[in-house]
Amino acid sequence: MFSIHSKLSPLVAFFALTVLFSACTKDEPAMPTIAAIAVTNEDFSTLEAAAVLGGVAVVLSNPNAGDPSGDFTVFAPTNAAFDRLGLTSGDALAALNPGFLTSTLLYHVSNGNLAGANLTDGSTSTSALGPDRRIITRGSDLFINGSKILATDVDAQNGTVHVIDKVLLATGVDIAQSTIALTQSAVFDAPELTFLLEAVVYADLVGALSASPGGPSFTVFAPTDAAFRQLGVDLGVELNVPADIRKLDQATVTAVLLNHVVNNGGLFTSELDAGMITPLGGSSLELGAYNNGVLTVKGQSNGSQVANMLIPDVQTTNGVVHVIDRVLLP
Known part of the structure; x- marks a missing residue:
């Protein structure tokens, strides 16, 4: 488990992302970080905005200090996933309770490198927020909780990204x-x-x-x-x-x-x-x-x-x- 400074200035987070974007346009590093993947892929623009507002962008731009591998695994919702909740803009995200937004983002993150081959029916994955998520097979499709996994094993410098079609939600209480x-x-x-x-x-x-x-x-x-x-x-x-x-x-x-x-x-x-x-x-x-x-x-x-x-x-x-x-x- 790692800690997040939830009150991190969005300006600082945005600056870090800008630096990452610039770095990715050069030859080094050859492989982008998880945060940089969100910056450079239009399908993750809402996730990028959420990561800045939720104070996790800087964390996901660096190695995972809380895991020996130095890696994270992130289940990344597409823009369409956020659209399903009416979160279609930065203004809509900014209206959310900041603590809830940060917790929601952490629920998409795991410590270590969880490869797609290990996402098997009936298995569980512990989130950085704490609660486990269930891996479920329905027909030929694979799900984490109720979210369909659209793509697996997008490699990043500091871990792996799996793409999902719905935002994962957990309250942490009964x-x-x-x-x-x-x-x-x-x-x-x-x-x-x-x-x-x-x-x-x-x-x-x-x-x-x-x-x-x-x-x-x-x-x-x-x-x-x-x-x-x-x-x-x-x-x-x-x-x-x-x-x-x-x-x-x-x-x-x-x-x-x-x-x-x-x-x-x-x-x-x-x-x-x-x-x-x-x-x-x-x-x-x-x-x-x-x-x-x-x-x-x-x-x-x-x-x-x-x-x-x-x-x-x-x-x-x-x-x-x-x-x-x-x-x-x-």
Whole structure:
């Protein structure tokens, strides 16, 4: 493990990257560093901006002092991967909580040189952030968590780069605390799960969704604020602010929330298939076909209206959260 000075001046980081870019235009060094690969490849321009803002650009331009090999392995999201999260510009990245951005970048990094040949189904890779990532085979494709590995073994002077199609996300805390972190802007500056947090507290489910040693690991479908507001429209009840959740019967809210939690070990989209799954509430959910890294999901009382995954594959310490755009009705 290595340390990051998260408050490193972006100006200093940008200067370091500029020097690297200049060096790469000359004969020496013949092989670019990981940071220089991001600078010189247009497909990684958003990753470059994120590395500067997150304070990791300088670290990835040097040998890894925390590993005997001196190498890093980086799973590098393309620009299209960031686009999926609406992070299409430096301004969008700058709006993120700086600590969360740095943690997210570290979740893409490993100590040592992890070759593509060693990315085998069922294996794990420990991130520089701490949490492990799972290697999953789906058909002929290889995934790390829910992100497809598009290319492997891009050699760098200080390690190896593997290219992925989705940004890897991890909160570092359990499901309950992840919801609180989102609401209190400890993760994103513009959280969208304030209604969900209110509902979890109102239904007294904080304890059930908190991690405990040897406890269960869940797949959770987390509706956004907009999804709860739409639920109010559907029910004829004004849900304008989170506290309005308490206008609903507590038992009803509890039943609805349990319809979003599946005790199946916590699965990424790469591990989910079309068909029926049973949440804690007992009323089956229907998953749609796997398509471009996401699946739709529908509750029994949702009629023909399916929920789409807005932010899939968020790893927590006791499961995986998929943020969706509709409340799943039992």
